[in-house]
Amino acid sequence: MKARSLVSLIVAATVVWTVADVDARRGRKARRGQRQQTVMEALDLTAEQQEKLKSLRLDNAKRMARLRADLKVARLDLQAITRQDNPDAAEVKTGVAKVNQARSLILETRVGHRLKVNQVLTPEQRDKLREHRRGRLDRGRRMWRRGGRYGSPQNLEHRRPDRKEERSPSG
Numbered sequence: 001m002k003a004r005s006l007v008s009l010i011v012a013a014t015v016v017w018t019v020a021d022v023d024a025r026r027g028r029k030a031r032r033g034q035r036q037q038t039v040m041e042a043l044d045l046t047a048e049q050q051e052k053l054k055s056l057r058l059d060n061a062k063r064m065a066r067l068r069a070d071l072k073v074a075r076l077d078l079q080a081i082t083r084q085d086n087p088d089a090a091e092v093k094t095g096v097a098k099v100n101q102a103r104s105l106i107l108e109t110r111v112g113h114r115l116k117v118n119q120v121l122t123p124e125q126r127d128k129l130r131e132h133r134r135g136r137l138d139r140g141r142r143m144w145r146r147g148g149r150y151g152s153p154q155n156l157e158h159r160r161p162d163r164k165e166e167r168s169p170s171g
Contacts, residue, residue, distance in 0.1 A: 071102035
């Protein structure tokens, strides 16, 4: 009887956890779409620019999906090689090279997409976009320093800017 209750509790907890994770992912995707819409409005794009950027985003999304799948396959292949009882060093090296090649292609594609987007924008729009990106980076750094997602505030109290008077002379 106790075993059934325990199994039921574990199954229920797993279901709740999975649903919460899916909802969180949906929320992040929705926020990403809202941020993108806000940036597009702030850039004051022409109809032609909007269409061009929409086309670029779609092409990039398709290419990135393929590249991410290739990376995943390369990682799985490497994992299979390294899990062997006595993996061959040459095979491991080849597997690592494939993973690195896939990562490199993803980075090249990301940078290439950014360059194509910049070609569509006017110099003023590029400046606005650069400022928006810089602001997002600053928010992320502040969250990191204050212990946001990545650390507990108790462990980072000495780094909080509003607590300067409590800092030691060395820090």
